[in-house]
Amino acid sequence: MAVWALGLNHTTAPLDLRGRFAFAVDQIAPTLHGLRESHARHPEAAILSTCNRTEIYCASDRPEVDHTLDWLAASGGVSPGLLRSHTYLLQDGQAARHAFRVASGLDSMVLGEAQILGQMKDAVRAAEDAGALGTTLNQLFQRSFAVAKEVRSATEIGAHSISMAAAAVRLAGQLFEDLGEIRVLFVGAGEMIELAATHFAARNPRAIAIANRTLERGEKLATRFGGEVMRLADLPDRLHEFDAVVSCTASTLPLIGLGAVERALKKRRHRPMFMVDLAVPRDIEPEVKALEDVYLYTVDDLAAVVQTAQASRQAAVAQAEAIIDAGVQSFMHWLGQRGTVPLIQQLNAQTDAWRAAEIARARRLLARGEDVDAVLEALSRGLTQKMLHGALAELNAADPAHREQTAQAISRLFLRSQNKNGL
Template identity: 45%
Template sequence: MSLLAIGINHNTASVELREKVAFSPEKLAEAHKQLEADSNIKSGVIVSTCNRTEIYFDVKPASRGKVIDWMTEFHQVKPEEIKSCLYVHEDQAAIKHLMRVSCGLDSLVLGEPQILGQVKQAYSSARELKSVDGTMEKLFQKTFSVAKRVRTETEIGGSAVSVAYAACTLAKHIFESLSKSTVLLVGAGETIELVAKHLSDNGCENIIVANRTRERALGLAKQFNAEVISLEEIPDHLHRADIVISSTASPLPIIGKGMVETALKKRKRQPILIVDIAVPRDVEQQVGDLNDIYLYTVDDLQSIVQQNMEQRKVEAIQAEAIVSEESIAFMTWLRSLHAVDSIREFRTSANEIREELIAKSLQSLAAGSDPEKVLLELSNKLTNRLIHAPTRALQSAAEQGDPEKLSVIRQSIGLDDLQQN
């Protein structure tokens, strides 16, 4: 059997094509059922996210083309539409690719941790559907330990590389504990939702959501047990906020200098961190001139994100080295399994020859033959039978003028290398 990885991702295919070959939960069970029914496939795991669709197989070496055909037929896409976007990795390359994907080295955002959870879920689903066993199971377990090693030995996931994450990281640097801080989130779009998630993950319990439409804000508030106010109510609640993070689509500023001055008076000059990640800006530029106000714009955060991305690239060098080392080690172990099978077959063959010749010798002895002659005949026949295959292999290598093959055969039967003589 041979390990095979086939897929498309954000680097090779458009989102429209990725949508066509994505495996929904409903399709996933049927796909695994079909894979299990194919005698050419021993096991398989399907990883399907918004940025990639990949299938990892343990297959017969000659089945690569059949697997690609199955993928196009299953999703009912034209072969010419997908084949130019497909990448195919075999054996060690497949092992290394899976490890790189799981460590976030092949992600749209370098080092992002979500992909590991998605790969784990894909593996878990395959196990539940009884589509993975043996070598594939060992490979995924090893991959998860490699991802853990990369996270432990490098800082590839330690720096903020999204504006939302950078905003929360900035707040953590300025305030000792987010659990004691009150945060006002202005807006309720995807960016603010991501900010709220990061805040919640870091122990923030006091969140106020201000939005133009209460319905959208209520949905967000329910997730994070937050309080909801309207944009018009911000002046009445701004003084409560230690941190303000704003991201709306408003064409005009929502928070002005006068509003913030009033809030500072009510706070008795306790400082406020304001992070404005909206374009156009939600906070008047003059707010940054006030004492006790720390105002950061999206440009400030982009600078932080860029610095952190460069740091991740540095850490990725070490991560790549770990993945290379571990993929080679796993492939070495895999090859050793093939050696075990070969040794077992060779030993079985030799024992069959021995038992056949001993049986004939015992028959000769029972018939009254000379024991010395029987023993001599046994030793000669056993020697000839055992050296027959290696002798033929030596002759073939010599006739083909293949010194490397000849050297390997000589070494395998205990002879010195010809180059040493």
């Protein structure tokens, strides 16, 4: 059985290229169906898509790595050559190691962050619901979760991590003298926005507003933080009211355009605006960054902020890598055993057939009144002859160049007790 992973993330691909391969939740099932149908062998498949990465995990009796890359390139409208230059292609043990490192937070922009584990579990559930998850990938991911749990309980990998949301608050604090005096708008109502709102709310801003496509979900979040809710359609007319804007939605097109920000700045008499775009694809047009009174940060811009306390985490990283090494070895051992299952089944079926034939023969002899000891002797001789026939035939038929190798293999298989005793 072959396992492979194809991915691009914040270290291998720029934000706009990653945006071409970001899959919303409602896109996962049809995308998995299209991916599997495009492969001749219809492999097991799962897609992990976050703001920092898109990864495809597959398993089949034979690897089809190049075909998977060609399919992904076509889905994003880029050439396979361009995509290959920004992706990583991993197989078997390396694919397992990568999955374990991702689940444990070792491959994240924020070292040790825990959010990725929940996102990976969501990806597995989506694959399972789509009927794309089989025994091999299920085993890979369940082992990933177990390794991640051990890493978190046995190391301090997350003790010094700084979340994207905390980094946004830190940057805002560098621009505004007192965060208690600013008005903050959050666009979206997902997990990332909830986390960001929690961090900003801890600084007691003057006002908080939630703009979301679904008012009901926006109201729940706004109530939690004592804020107001607004419709996305009202955003352009009210943008000027806010000093800080944090956006993270699943929209495939920007929600905040250059023109809307320019009009907002004019109404604000060019008082500065702090903007954070955590979405992939972007929620805020990139041209906004060029405006003189706007401080716009994307997920990639936050990388330098979150990579702090690196030295104090190195010991935890080394411990985590050791746990992952053990997990990879265990998974590869299981995967190797999976490859011998058909042979084991065939051997069991063959020996059962031999046993049934010899028992039937013995019963016939006993029914005719034959001596019991003689029947048992014949039964045991018949079984041993059947089991040895193939090995002896191979030994006699082997050419001189391979006879010694054949003899050693037969010796290991049939003379194990003698070998253990040094005979």
